Amino acid sequence: MVLQFILIKYLYPFPNFMQDSYNYLRSAATNIDANLWPVGYAKLIRFAGFFSHCDHLLVFLQLFIYHICGLFYFHTLLALRPCSKWLQWTMFIFIFLNPAILYLSNYVTSDVYFIGISLVWMAQLFRLTYKPTLLLLSLHLLVLLLAFTVRYHALIYPVISMTVIVFCQYSATVKAWAIAMTIFLVGAFILYTTRQTETHMGRRQFSVFSGWQMANNAVYAYVHIPANKRSQDTVPPQFKDIHSRVHQWLDSVPMSQRPDRPIMAYFIWDPGSPLQPETGAQNISDNASHLRKMAQVAPLLNDYGKYLIARYPVPYIQYYIWPNLLQYMLPPAENLAVYNDGLDSVLPVAKDWFHYNTTHIYKRAGAELKYFNFYPYLMLLILLFFAIGWIKYLYQEGRAIANEHFRYALTIVTYYWLVNIGFSVLASPVVLRYQLFNMIIGATFGGMLWDMKVYGK
Structure with a gap:
C-alpha cells in the first residue's frame, strides 16, 4: 500500500x-x-x-x-x-x-x-x-x-x-x-x-439529486420522440415552463449534437442543459447560490421526469433502460480515463x-x-x-x-x-x-x- x-x-x-x-x-x-x-x-x-x-x-x-x-x-x-x-x-x-x-x-x-x-x-x-x-x-x-x-x-x-x-x-x-x-x-x-x-x-426533501436524476433520465429518452408527436403534448400547468425550455433546446440543437451514448448526467450538470434554472451558469458544483436554486426546483423536476416516463414508457425503456443495462455490462470509463x-x-x-x-x-x-x-x-x-x-x-x-x-x-x-x-x-x-x-x-x-x-x- x-x-x-x-x-x-x-x-x-x-x-x-x-x-x-x-x-x-x-x-x-x-x-x-x-x-x-x-x-x-x-x-x-x-x-x-x-x-x-x-x-x-x-x-x-x-x-x-x-x-x-x-x-x-x-x-x-x-x-x-x-x-x-x-x-x-x-x-x-x-x-x-x-x-x-x-x-x-x-x-x-x-x-x-x-x-x-x-x-x-x-x-x-x-x-x-x-x-x-x-x-x-x-x-x-x-x-x-x-x-x-x-x-x-x-x-x-x-x-x-x-x-x-x-x-x-x-x-x-x-x-x-x-x-x-x-x-x-x-x-x-x-x-x-x-x-x-x-x-x-430551502425545500423539505431527502435527496435533491434524485429529482434531477429522474428528470435527466426521462429527458434522455424524450429527445428521441419525433417532433410531430412532441408537438401534440399537452402538459399539466406546473410543467409548462420547463417543458417549453426542453422544446426550445430540442429545436435549437441538431440531433447529431444531442447527448446520446453513453448515457451520462448531461442534463444535470451541463450549463447548456434546458433543466438548469440559470441558462449558461458556470462552475455549478462550486456555486452555493446556484445549487440552492437547483434544490428549489428538484421536486418539480422529479414530478416532471415521472410525467415523461408515464407518458412515453416504451421510448423510456428503449432509449434509457436498455442502453443503461448495456452500460451495466460495459460501463464507460468516464472520469477514470x-x-x-x-x-x-x-x-x-x-x-x-x-x-x-x-x-x-x-x-x-x-x-x-x-x-x-x-x-x-x-x-x-x-x-x-x-x-x-x-x-x-x-x-x-x-x-x-x-x-x-x-x-x-x-x-x-x-x-x-x-x-x-x-x-x-x-x-x-x-x-x-x-x-x-x-x-x-x-x-x-x-x-x-x-x-x-x-x-x-
Missing part, C-alpha cells in the same frame, strides 16, 4: 478532481449536514483536515481505509472454504493491486471510501450466517448506517441486510430488534437529512481547502489512463465468468461439494447482484467507478466457483 501511494503521488502530485469533488469540498468547508449528495464523505474530508489540509493525507487516508476494509473482506473469503494457492493470489492481486482502485484513491470523491465500506458490509453479511453474535450484528448496523451516509446507492443495503438477518440463527426477539433498529437508524438519518436540506436549501477533466487548474474551493499557492496543478504521467478504456470489457468478462461459474456450480452438483458457509455467502452475493442490477439501471447512468465493487465481488466469487472442483469440504 505504501509503495502504491508513493508511486501514485510521484505520477500525480495533486489529487484528481471532478465536478463532484468541489461539492464535497464545499460541504466540508462549511460543515453543513445536507447537500446534493450525502455528506458522509465530506465528513471524512473534514476529519482529515483536522490533522492537516495537505491533500496527500486525504489520498493516503482513502487508500488506507480501503486496504483495511479489503483485508477484512479477503480474510472472510478465506474462512468460507479452502482455496487453492492460485486463487488466493488471484483474489489478493485483484483486491489490493487493482490499478483502478489506486487511481480512484487519488480522486477527491466518495467512490473508494464507499467501496471499502461496502466490502466490510458484505463480509459482515457472510459472517452473520455462521457467526451470529450480538456484537457482530451491532457492528453491522453501524456499518450499514455509515454506508447510507456516504452514497445513495446504499438505499438497497438495508433491504438486503434485513433479508439476511431474517434467515440467520438468531432468536425471533433479536431478529425483530435488529430489523427495528435498521428501520430506526435509516429513518432517523432520512428525517435528519430532510430537515437539514430544508434549512440549507482522464485527469482533472482535462484541465490544468482547479476551482478556488480546492485551492482554499488544500492551501495551494495557485489554482494551477500538474502531473508527470497521464498516457496510461487510456488503458482504463479496456476495463469495461473486463467487467463483461467478469460477469460471464461469474455467470458461467454459477451454471457450472449448479450442473456439477456444486451444492453437494461446497460447505454451508460458502453456500450461504454465494446466495447473498447472487441476491445482492440481482437487486443491484435493477436498482442501478433504474436509478442513474452506470459508469465504471460505480462498478468496481461489483467487479471485486464477481471476480472473487467467480474464482471460488471455478476453483470448486479442486477443493471440497
Whole structure:
C-alpha cells in the first residue's frame, strides 16, 4: 500500500478532481449536514483536515481505509472454504493491486471510501450466517448506517441486510430488534437529512439529486420522440415552463449534437442543459447560490421526469433502460480515463481547502489512463465468468461439494447482484467507478466457483 501511494503521488502530485469533488469540498468547508449528495464523505474530508489540509493525507487516508476494509473482506473469503494457492493470489492481486482502485484513491470523491465500506458490509453479511453474535450484528448496523451516509446507492443495503438477518440463527426477539433498529437508524438519518436540506436549501426533501436524476433520465429518452408527436403534448400547468425550455433546446440543437451514448448526467450538470434554472451558469458544483436554486426546483423536476416516463414508457425503456443495462455490462470509463477533466487548474474551493499557492496543478504521467478504456470489457468478462461459474456450480452438483458457509455467502452475493442490477439501471447512468465493487465481488466469487472442483469440504 505504501509503495502504491508513493508511486501514485510521484505520477500525480495533486489529487484528481471532478465536478463532484468541489461539492464535497464545499460541504466540508462549511460543515453543513445536507447537500446534493450525502455528506458522509465530506465528513471524512473534514476529519482529515483536522490533522492537516495537505491533500496527500486525504489520498493516503482513502487508500488506507480501503486496504483495511479489503483485508477484512479477503480474510472472510478465506474462512468460507479452502482455496487453492492460485486463487488466493488471484483474489489478493485483484483486491489490493487493482490499478483502478489506486487511481480512484487519488480522486477527491466518495467512490473508494464507499467501496471499502461496502466490502466490510458484505463480509459482515457472510459472517452473520455462521457467526451470529450480538456484537457482530451491532457492528453491522453501524456499518450499514455509515454506508447510507456516504452514497445513495446504499438505499438497497438495508433491504438486503434485513433479508439476511431474517434467515440467520438468531432468536425471533433479536431478529425483530435488529430489523427495528435498521428501520430506526435509516429513518432517523432520512428525517435528519430532510430537515437539514430544508434549512440549507430551502425545500423539505431527502435527496435533491434524485429529482434531477429522474428528470435527466426521462429527458434522455424524450429527445428521441419525433417532433410531430412532441408537438401534440399537452402538459399539466406546473410543467409548462420547463417543458417549453426542453422544446426550445430540442429545436435549437441538431440531433447529431444531442447527448446520446453513453448515457451520462448531461442534463444535470451541463450549463447548456434546458433543466438548469440559470441558462449558461458556470462552475455549478462550486456555486452555493446556484445549487440552492437547483434544490428549489428538484421536486418539480422529479414530478416532471415521472410525467415523461408515464407518458412515453416504451421510448423510456428503449432509449434509457436498455442502453443503461448495456452500460451495466460495459460501463464507460468516464472520469477514470482522464485527469482533472482535462484541465490544468482547479476551482478556488480546492485551492482554499488544500492551501495551494495557485489554482494551477500538474502531473508527470497521464498516457496510461487510456488503458482504463479496456476495463469495461473486463467487467463483461467478469460477469460471464461469474455467470458461467454459477451454471457450472449448479450442473456439477456444486451444492453437494461446497460447505454451508460458502453456500450461504454465494446466495447473498447472487441476491445482492440481482437487486443491484435493477436498482442501478433504474436509478442513474452506470459508469465504471460505480462498478468496481461489483467487479471485486464477481471476480472473487467467480474464482471460488471455478476453483470448486479442486477443493471440497
